[in-house]
Amino acid sequence: MASSEEDGTVEEKENNNKRRTKSAVATAWLTFYNIAMTAGWLVLAIAMMRFYIQKGTHKGLYRSIARTLKFFQTFALLEVGHCAIGIVRTSVIVTGVQVCSRIFMVWFITNSIRQIQNEESVILFLVVWTVTEITRYSYYTFNLLHHLPYFIKWARYNLFIVLYPLGVVGELLTIYAALPFVRRSGMYSMRLPNKYNVSFDYYYCLIIVMLSYIPLFPQLFFHMLRQRRRVLHGEVIVEKDD
Numbered sequence: 001m002a003s004s005e006e007d008g009t010v011e012e013k014e015n016n017n018k019r020r021t022k023s024a025v026a027t028a029w030l031t032f033y034n035i036a037m038t039a040g041w042l043v044l045a046i047a048m049m050r051f052y053i054q055k056g057t058h059k060g061l062y063r064s065i066a067r068t069l070k071f072f073q074t075f076a077l078l079e080v081g082h083c084a085i086g087i088v089r090t091s092v093i094v095t096g097v098q099v100c101s102r103i104f105m106v107w108f109i110t111n112s113i114r115q116i117q118n119e120e121s122v123i124l125f126l127v128v129w130t131v132t133e134i135t136r137y138s139y140y141t142f143n144l145l146h147h148l149p150y151f152i153k154w155a156r157y158n159l160f161i162v163l164y165p166l167g168v169v170g171e172l173l174t175i176y177a178a179l180p181f182v183r184r185s186g187m188y189s190m191r192l193p194n195k196y197n198v199s200f201d202y203y204y205c206l207i208i209v210m211l212s213y214i215p216l217f218p219q220l221f222f223h224m225l226r227q228r229r230r231v232l233h234g235e236v237i238v239e240k241d242d
């Protein structure tokens with residue numbers, strides 16, 4: 001009897017130790033990840049400012065930062081993994097939509113269609129993303145280190161009220177600017193007849209993507225408003241399941 005109780009305690013202790021090690025590893029990884037991402041977006045911010053100060057124009061700015069942007073934005077795919085394995089308490093769907101829409105903007109719009117890379121709308125979403133991400137990743141970093149300055153917390157849960165709609169405007173205007181080039185070039189499209197007997201029109205796909213902002217953006221925005229109430233005003237929010 002005594003021995004089985006002891007066994008139970010030993011097992012419990014082992015489980016607790018495993019949990020602690022797992023959470024220490026997760027915290028170490030997240031700290032590294034967030035520091036790397038803060039640094040990456042800071043590098044982008046400095047590169048953009050330097051370009052503009054030296055050249056006095058936004059033309060050519062996208063090309064000059066494209067590699068760094070593609071690297072760090074693509075790296076953010078790991079965030080979907082963080083949610084999926086449960087090391088951050090965030091919805092996989094909310095994070096998935098946010099990250100995928102960014103990857104789509106970078107790879108399948110701005111990077112693929114050279115003619116739109118100098119549009120003002122590209123600069124708009126780049127600046128908005130950069131401010132957002134420097135704030136967001138530094139918030140996570142300081143939070144993990146238990147030394148969170150109030151102004152970073154304030155910025156994380158207030159700036160999005162202006163930046164989110166501005167980012168959406170920048171993204172939608174960029175996709176809109178891409179439409180004529182996509183239609184003319186027929187890029188990423190498959191016309192019938194072909195050996196797969198499949199037809200796909202990227203032009204209409206882009207129109208559907210633009211329309212999908214109507215139901216999806218409010219969900220992301222209201223999610224952030226709920227997070228804001230929870231973190232800044234201490235409200236207990238019961239989130240619906242994924």
Ligand SMILES: CCCCCCCCCCCCC/C=C/C(=O)SCCNC(=O)CCNC(=O)[C@H](O)C(C)(C)COP(=O)(O)OP(=O)(O)OC[C@H]1O[C@@H](n2cnc3c(N)ncnc32)[C@H](O)[C@@H]1OP(=O)(O)O
Nearest residue numbers: 088089090095098101104132140160163164167216217227
């Ligand atoms: C295939 C094509 C698809 C196309 C589809 C198109 C449709 C697109 C529709 C909408 C598109 C919107 C486009 C907008 C783009 C822009 O970004 S504009 C710029 C403004 N943007 C923002 O302000 C972004 C705001 N969004 C976000 O911050 C995130 O993306 C989020 C997923 C919405 C954040 O939500 P969430 O993680 O739930 O909130 P938090 O409060 O930050 O975190 C919750 C808890 O999780 C912890 N955590 C999260 N990540 C980390 C991490 N990396 N490290 C450590 N901890 C993390 C966080 O600390 C919180 O923990 P607790 O405090 O303990 O709860």
